[in-house]
Amino acid sequence: MKILVPxxxxxxxxxxxxxxxxxxxxxxxxxxxxxxxFCEIAVxxxxxxxxxxxxxxxxVVSVGNKSCQEQIRTALALGADRGIQIDTDxxxxxxxxxKLLAKVVEKEAPKMVILGKQSIDSDNNQTGQMLAAxxxxxxxxxxxxxxxxxxxxxxxxxxxxxxxxxxLTLPAVVTTDLRxxxxxxxxxxxxxxxxRKPLDVMPASDFGVELxxxxxxxxxxxxxxxxxGVKVADVAELVDKLKNEAKVI
Amino acid sequence: xxVLVYAEHDNSQLKSETAKLVHAATKIGGDIHVLVAGSNxxxxxxxxxxxxxxxxxxxxxxxxxxxQLAENTADLLVEIGKDYSHILASASTTGKNFMPRVAALLxxxxxxxxxxVESDDTFVRPIYAGNAIATVQSSDSxxxxxxxxxxxxxxxxxxxxxxxxxxxxxxxxxxxxxxxELTESERPELGAAEIVISGGRGMQNGENFALLEGIADKLxxxxxxxxxxxxxxxxxxxxxxxxxxxxxxxxxxxxVGISGAIQHLAGMKDSKVIVAINKDEEAxxxxxxxxxLVGDLFDILPELEKxx
Ligand SMILES: Cc1cc2nc3c(=O)[nH]c(=O)nc-3n(C[C@H](O)[C@H](O)[C@H](O)COP(=O)(O)OP(=O)(O)OC[C@H]3O[C@@H](n4cnc5c(N)ncnc54)[C@H](O)[C@@H]3O)c2cc1C
Ligand SMILES: Nc1ncnc2c1ncn2[C@@H]1O[C@H](COP(=O)(O)O)[C@@H](O)[C@H]1O
Numbered sequence: 001m002k003i004l005v006p007x008x009x010x011x012x013x014x015x016x017x018x019x020x021x022x023x024x025x026x027x028x029x030x031x032x033x034x035x036x037x038f039c040e041i042a043v044x045x046x047x048x049x050x051x052x053x054x055x056x057x058x059x060v061v062s063v064g065n066k067s068c069q070e071q072i073r074t075a076l077a078l079g080a081d082r083g084i085q086i087d088t089d090x091x092x093x094x095x096x097x098x099k100l101l102a103k104v105v106e107k108e109a110p111k112m113v114i115l116g117k118q119s120i121d122s123d124n125n126q127t128g129q130m131l132a133a134x135x136x137x138x139x140x141x142x143x144x145x146x147x148x149x150x151x152x153x154x155x156x157x158x159x160x161x162x163x164x165x166x167x168l169t170l171p172a173v174v175t176t177d178l179r180x181x182x183x184x185x186x187x188x189x190x191x192x193x194x195x196r197k198p199l200d201v202m203p204a205s206d207f208g209v210e211l212x213x214x215x216x217x218x219x220x221x222x223x224x225x226x227x228x229g230v231k232v233a234d235v236a237e238l239v240d241k242l243k244n245e246a247k248v249i
Numbered sequence: 250x251x252v253l254v255y256a257e258h259d260n261s262q263l264k265s266e267t268a269k270l271v272h273a274a275t276k277i278g279g280d281i282h283v284l285v286a287g288s289n290x291x292x293x294x295x296x297x298x299x300x301x302x303x304x305x306x307x308x309x310x311x312x313x314x315x316x317q318l319a320e321n322t323a324d325l326l327v328e329i330g331k332d333y334s335h336i337l338a339s340a341s342t343t344g345k346n347f348m349p350r351v352a353a354l355l356x357x358x359x360x361x362x363x364x365x366v367e368s369d370d371t372f373v374r375p376i377y378a379g380n381a382i383a384t385v386q387s388s389d390s391x392x393x394x395x396x397x398x399x400x401x402x403x404x405x406x407x408x409x410x411x412x413x414x415x416x417x418x419x420x421x422x423x424x425x426x427x428x429x430e431l432t433e434s435e436r437p438e439l440g441a442a443e444i445v446i447s448g449g450r451g452m453q454n455g456e457n458f459a460l461l462e463g464i465a466d467k468l469x470x471x472x473x474x475x476x477x478x479x480x481x482x483x484x485x486x487x488x489x490x491x492x493x494x495x496x497x498x499x500x501x502x503x504x505v506g507i508s509g510a511i512q513h514l515a516g517m518k519d520s521k522v523i524v525a526i527n528k529d530e531e532a533x534x535x536x537x538x539x540x541x542l543v544g545d546l547f548d549i550l551p552e553l554e555k556x557x
Contacts, residue, residue: 016511017377026381093358094349118493123376124361129319129349138320138423141346144486154427158486159342160440160495161259165427166318172423178493179480215358218371218384226518229539231530235552238524238542246522246539248501249444249468249557 001111001170002057003046006101006131007039007075009068010121023219026121035071038116040078041176044183045146046114047079054148055112057081061104063097065089069199076194077186083197088204090211094122098130099209105135110171112153117142117175128175138168142177250279250369251304253330255338256297257398260287260315263296265441266339266398271300273401276366277335280304283410286325286418288315298410305411311418317343321421323350328417331355333391334369340395340496341440348395357389362496364400378492378515399440399498399519432485439488442471444501445520447490448483449475449513451506451527451546455483460550461505467557473497473517475507491516506546509534526550 011017012032020027035043049055060075061084062068072083086100105113115128132139140146140155144163147154148170157164158177168174186194204211232238242249252274257264267283274281281302285294286309294308307329313321326347330336336351338344340362352359364382365373371386372394439445446461446468458472465472473490474483490497492515502520507513509525509532517523518537525538528545535541542549 011377013512017380019381026377095353095356095358098353120492121377122361123378123492124359125345126349126352126359126361129346130353130359132319133323133350133353138421139346139350140424141319142342157342159429160487162429162431162485162487164316164429167425167427169423177486178476179486213358214387214389215360216386216388218386220376220381220383223375223379223382223518226523226537226539228536229523229541231535231541231543235542235549235556238540239553239556241540242501242522242524246501248522 001055002059002108003049003055004105004108004110004113005042005046005058005060005075005080006113006115006127007043007060007062007071008036008119009033009062009064009071010036010119013037013120019220019222023221025217025220035074036116036119038118038176040183041178041180042114042116043075043078043080044181045176048181049148050079059084059108059110061086061101063088063092063100063204072199073194074186076197077191078184081197083199085199085201086204087201088211092211093213093215094124094126094130096209096211096213098127098134100204100207101131102134103207103209105131112170112172112174114174114176117177128173132173137171137173139173140166140168141175143174144177144179146174146180250334252277252279252281252335252337253333254281254283255326255344256283256285256293257339257341257343258285258287258290258293260290260293263293265403266341267297268300268403268406269398269401270337270339270396271303272404273363273366273396274337275302275404277369279334282307284309284329286314286322287317288312294412298412299406299408301405301408303408303410305413308412308414309417310414313418313420316426318421318424318426319347319350320424321419322347323354325418326351327354330391335392335394337394337396340397344395348393352393355391355393357391357393358387359393359395360385360387361395362397363394364397378511379518380511397496399496432487436465437469437471439471439473439490439495439497443499444468444470445473445497445499446470446503446505447473447475447507448478448505449507450477450481452478452483458484463554464550464557467554475513504534505550507534508532509537
């Protein structure tokens, strides 16, 4: 079967972000960018399914400008077979991304689409669910275990109360949680090999999807900073402060 | 303008999030309806009807909703919700699962993790793990929001709203429930507790979490953990606090053997008072802690248990 993995270029998770002085957004100039950690887990899972002989082909797709080709190449170096860049300079909402991805699903007819559960920049946690709705596929979100069995997939999901297991009929959408797997590091030979793997570029404007968002960002501000507090000498002082100063116990 | 609030529950209990969502809804304006969808959940509807300012509770009691699967729950919300101006659900793993489907089927955007309501079309939400706060305005005909319950006070109770039973609901297609492993605990829920004590990688193993339990029992606290502690298998996933785990804002948060990575801070930095216990005086957690105690947790915790 074919697996489609949408990947997003996002700020590296170690970078401490700064809000722009004019409050129009977050300053990304010269910021280190990377493949969104949850998407990396999605690529790893697809590649493992290929290594187990369950999947034949892993196709990665990213919506963004030319720079997201870097993340597509990273995914190819991790073991994906081919890449698609849907080229656009617009900053899109999850709904528009999902609509573009739905067109790719229509064309590629994958048996499974594995996405990250969440982008670590927008913190949206929406695209996979929206794609599932638009393509009328069942969904297994926040997956910590994925087991393909013939024409169905069993997904163990991390939920607020613990774990839930559901079975989905393929084709289906899965979104990854952190504990699904630990992504490998790309080896140098694989990074070199990835440069020669096919990467198609398609303009987003060719997809017949309305690319304007109905959500306008009015301002982006830094969060209220906590004042650094005090160090206490010992447990007795801590308990005294909590009882008599903060009055929380 | 009428706001529809999806009640957070597990068929046996109405979760405390619901009253907080209703409070958020009062800031939007208009009438407020609460939808209770589940199986054998009449009791939940009666509980929801007590929340002040709720004009009506809609009850869909149907075995197809026993597990609140995303596929048919979303279809139900699209059918009922299309006549509303706003649809709100908690930013819990239940709400996050079905709400984006609702939005996509209604062809509108979804706003995730709303922490503030400025007006009926302008909302505040954290991005970049809470390191930036965005104010956004939506011109969509129906606003679909998941709401971070911990950012709102609970609406008072004492109301007696009308309950309307609706005969709706289809089977979820292409998906079946296999089973679940829920963590049983006598302690308060992480999201609702007044005091939370969390352990990180510094706890070394799962057995050592007993050192936190003694203190939690005395303080009536919930127990949380960092991702490192969960990944290492010390404790189950539902205890993770952070960007990708639970967001808590208790009166008191005690971080033990946790370094204070931004992803962890994202889940607890809105706590009223933060205490950090760490042997490394340079640990970033001390930058957000009101009270920091530098030392070995294995010495400190037993003493703390005796003193509280
Ligand atoms: C996409 C993404 C999402 C993430 N989401 C989350 C999330 O939701 N929640 C989360 O917590 N993390 C999350 N993380 C992980 C996060 O980046 C950190 O790796 C994690 O929080 C570290 O956990 P820790 O503080 O327990 O471990 P460490 O960073 O290893 O810190 C252990 C601390 O314990 C102290 N210590 C050790 N022994 C003792 C002792 N005997 N006495 C006292 N102190 C001691 C050490 O000094 C150290 O400060 C995420 C990461 C990514 C990439
Ligand atoms: N621009 C994009 N291109 C490709 N995939 C994306 C893009 N944005 C989001 N996704 C996918 O959707 C997942 C969830 O993103 P989000 O809904 O934005 O939190 C990501 O982990 C990706 O797998």
